[in-house]
Amino acid sequence: MPVTLKEIAAVAGVAPNTVSTILNGKKNWTSEETRKRVIEAANRLGYKPNRLARGLRLGKYLTMGLIVPDLLNPYYALFARSLEKVLDANGYDLLIEDSEASLAREQLCLSRISEHQIDGLVCSLMDPQGCSPKLKSLVENGRPVVCIGRVPAELNVDVFRSDFSQGISEAILHLKELGHLKIAFVSGLPEGQSEDGQRFRFFRTMVLDSGLSFTEKLYIRCGHSMAHAREAFTKYWKSTPDTERPTAVIALNDLLAIGVMRSCLDLGLHIPQDVSIIGIDNTEIADNLPTRLTSIAQSYEEMAAAAAHRLIARCRNSITQGQTDEVIMPTRLIIRESTGRVCKHTHEPQIASL
Amino acid sequence: MPVTLKEIAAVAGVAPNTVSTILNGKKNWTSEETRKRVIEAANRLGYKPNRLARGLRLGKYLTMGLIVPDLLNPYYALFARSLEKVLDANGYDLLIEDSEASLAREQLCLSRISEHQIDGLVCSLMDPQGCSPKLKSLVENGRPVVCIGRVPAELNVDVFRSDFSQGISEAILHLKELGHLKIAFVSGLPEGQSEDGQRFRFFRTMVLDSGLSFTEKLYIRCGHSMAHAREAFTKYWKSTPDTERPTAVIALNDLLAIGVMRSCLDLGLHIPQDVSIIGIDNTEIADNLPTRLTSIAQSYEEMAAAAAHRLIARCRNSITQGQTDEVIMPTRLIIRESTGRVCKHTHEPQIASL
DNA sequence: CTGAAAGCGCTAACAT
């Protein structure tokens, strides 16, 4: 039985609403004397406001929602933390949902989020359209929504995303300068989805643009964990003839890159002498691995902060409803030890192409 | 403006409570005809129940709380996921709070959790007493609480924890068999706390029990991230004379172990030839590092599942209130590549001690 | 089998 306003009112000998105005610091001029008495009583009884009741009354829950595909990925965990920091400072709480990279669970998360009457939502969705009926109805009900990464089709929401074209083209240029001719891409695909992701599409475009060749064989698909990447890469390597094997790999994220790195070592390959590896996200571990991982950095902390501010502004109605933005953050390549010059004898006429 | 029961009732031509009973599958015998009409209307309008209103009415929010010290630690992220899986299956939602290993934030998390009227709480607290007034008042208000890891002083709650004595003694025995005489412990301490943790106390006891020596110099304290551990270890190594340096290190968790590993490589030390390293938690990355990390495994998934079941049972009042349990899970050493025989020439009379 | 009414805790309007 938690303490209610009414109980405090009884103890302090005032009406419930008086307690409410005092505790919420409303400017209604209350006498200093009753004010003290009320606050003292509230503290003594250990009063905690009931957010459900307040949310119901106000139509505002002072809570935002966040949906991410994988909390085990430190990138998203850090994103959540950065988001929370800003929300916190503005009196908002954060409800985190992990869709576990499954389209089905994603729908479930959306349902739960809307049941919770959250004031606004930040979401990084796997859904290629990014526009399920559930998300749509949230938006249509007037809930501010900010999408991260993917641009939802035909939906009037703010979008914050990284421009990977820059980071990826730097990565490919870097590899090309080191003499790599065949670069593979390792991608974690969400359960139940087969569509190519944005990062991969950039990758393919940039590879072709830089004059290198790309074949479907250089696109390695797997699940979204380190173990998935490791197994997929090992299987791939063993089943691919030497002439078709890549000398460099770019992975969808650092986690998958670590899996590939482990796989290479299992196969007796040296990094970067035999295979160069590049991750994406530049998470803390990239710089702490025994072989430091070259990675494409996104400025996710800035992105999280910007998303939070936008969401708060929308909730306070200080932004015109109809007008939405797409904010694009830069990415850049952080070169470390997992990339190096091609050392291995290749079957390609390498000299001719230099 | 989300859809309410009343609106559905209006559309279906019935009373709001009829809709409620039908949608909640209560056994009140409603005619099959109105039932269909109501369900159809609810679906068509995209009805989502308002959890705030329901929670307020029922006094049950169907939501549990979780407080962890660091969501960036994959151990806790996975714990959260395992917990959620069980709660999900039982209709409960999970509200995750990250105390960021700060005692001050921990209090804040407790406040927020209780404001949210959660039905029950799972918490892994840094607070050495584990018994702040806030936690106490939650328990006294009849909220079921399960503590993970630490046993709160004088508080009647269920506790689930790992018995590290086994894992740590296996680790020390393992190191001793490999010829190590000086073993250091690297510990991440929460902001604003200086008390020795349980894991360290076990470590010290086991070291002494096994006949090795332990000096305060072998206790390295740092923050709770990889970077903290790396910097602390580098500084430690450089400021410690060769004769006092350890040949093996046990870290509070895998993350810190990775930081130490990185530091060793920075210092030009080889693993395990110069320094052996053991982590705790056996997270996925331990098995995927270029130098696989020997680590002490906890069965956290079982622990999370057990904690969830206990909490649910308590919420359903199927357990006598007064009676609490302390459940202890085993730990065990997983030996990988980061530990090996002492190769370095030591200044100790090593032969004599063999 | 279905409707009407009350109330969970809180806050905004209105009254005193």
Add this chain to the structure above:
DNA sequence: ATGTTAGCGCTTTCAG
């Protein structure tokens, strides 16, 4: 300057 009242959306008696 404080008290009274009503109602947010939902569910649970109790009547019809």
